[in-house]
Amino acid sequence: DAKTTQPTSMDCAEGRAANLPCNHSTISGNEYVYWYRQIHSQGPQYIIHGLKNNETNEMASLIITEDRKSSTLILPHATLRDTAVYYCIVRVGWNTDKLIFGTGTRLQVFP
Amino acid sequence: GAVVSQHPSRVICKSGTSVKIECRSLDFQATTMFWYRQFPKKSLMLMATSNEGSKATYEQGVEKDKFLINHASLTLSTLTVTSAHPEDSSFYICSARGRRGDNEKLFFGSGTQLSVL
Numbered sequence: 001d002a003k004t005t006q007p008t009s010m011d012c013a014e015g016r017a018a019n020l021p022c023n024h025s026t027i028s029g030n031e032y033v034y035w036y037r038q039i040h041s042q043g044p045q046y047i048i049h050g051l052k053n054n055e056t057n058e059m060a061s062l063i064i065t066e067d068r069k070s071s072t073l074i075l076p077h078a079t080l081r082d083t084a085v086y087y088c089i090v091r092v093g094w095n096t097d098k099l100i101f102g103t104g105t106r107l108q109v110f111p
Numbered sequence: 112g113a114v115v116s117q118h119p120s121r122v123i124c125k126s127g128t129s130v131k132i133e134c135r136s137l138d139f140q141a142t143t144m145f146w147y148r149q150f151p152k153k154s155l156m157l158m159a160t161s162n163e164g165s166k167a168t169y170e171q172g173v174e175k176d177k178f179l180i181n182h183a184s185l186t187l188s189t190l191t192v193t194s195a196h197p198e199d200s201s202f203y204i205c206s207a208r209g210r211r212g213d214n215e216k217l218f219f220g221s222g223t224q225l226s227v228l
Contacts, residue, residue, distance in 0.1 A: 043204050043219035101155040
């Protein structure tokens with residue numbers, strides 16, 4: 001199972017871009033990278049996922065390196081409500097649904 | 112997006128009693144649901160995979176007789192914590208697959224905070 005490594009915590013000023021890195025050096029060719037976030041005492045919220053190409057949606061952008069060994073989640077204009085724990089997850093197996101959570105990055109957005 | 116409803120959001124019970132937590136997919140059918148638990152300031156830990164119409168698959172170290180899972184319909188899975196003890200106090204979260212395909216997303220319930228006195 002591919003494992004992920006994320007910084008324990010990060011700070012970001014409100015209105016600035018938050019760039020959250022993730023290393024997944026043992027990822028397999030058919031494994032997707034998923035990002036979820038969890039606001040205190042709530043269930044995780046899906047943000048974005050990708051395989052090889054960079055992805056963008058209304059919440060964030062996902063940049064995956066060409067060798068797929070790392071990725072970066074970008075919140076273009078962070079707000080105080082983006083304060084949460086962000087999890088980078090590599091999907092276990094290509095035809096299973098299991099998501100194994102690592103320790104995540106605690107993002108604190110300050111005014 | 113798909114909605115997963117979890118009930119109750121919070122429960123307090125006495126040691127030795129059993130507690131049932133419900134997880135419902137509101138606008139889609141979920142053949143597979145997942146149950147996680149989370150301790151304070153820790154990450155989510157997968158407990159088991161709930162399969163509609165068949166036995167649940169438990170992760171290593173999770174007692175199946177302690178955490179009973181029933182997935183009797185395509186929209187409902189239940190987790191029963193039997194003979195609960197204070198060490199079972201935790202945040203329990205369910206998730207369900209939104210739709211088929213490689214790009215499927217897992218949607219999560221809002222969680223249940225269990226406190227065993």
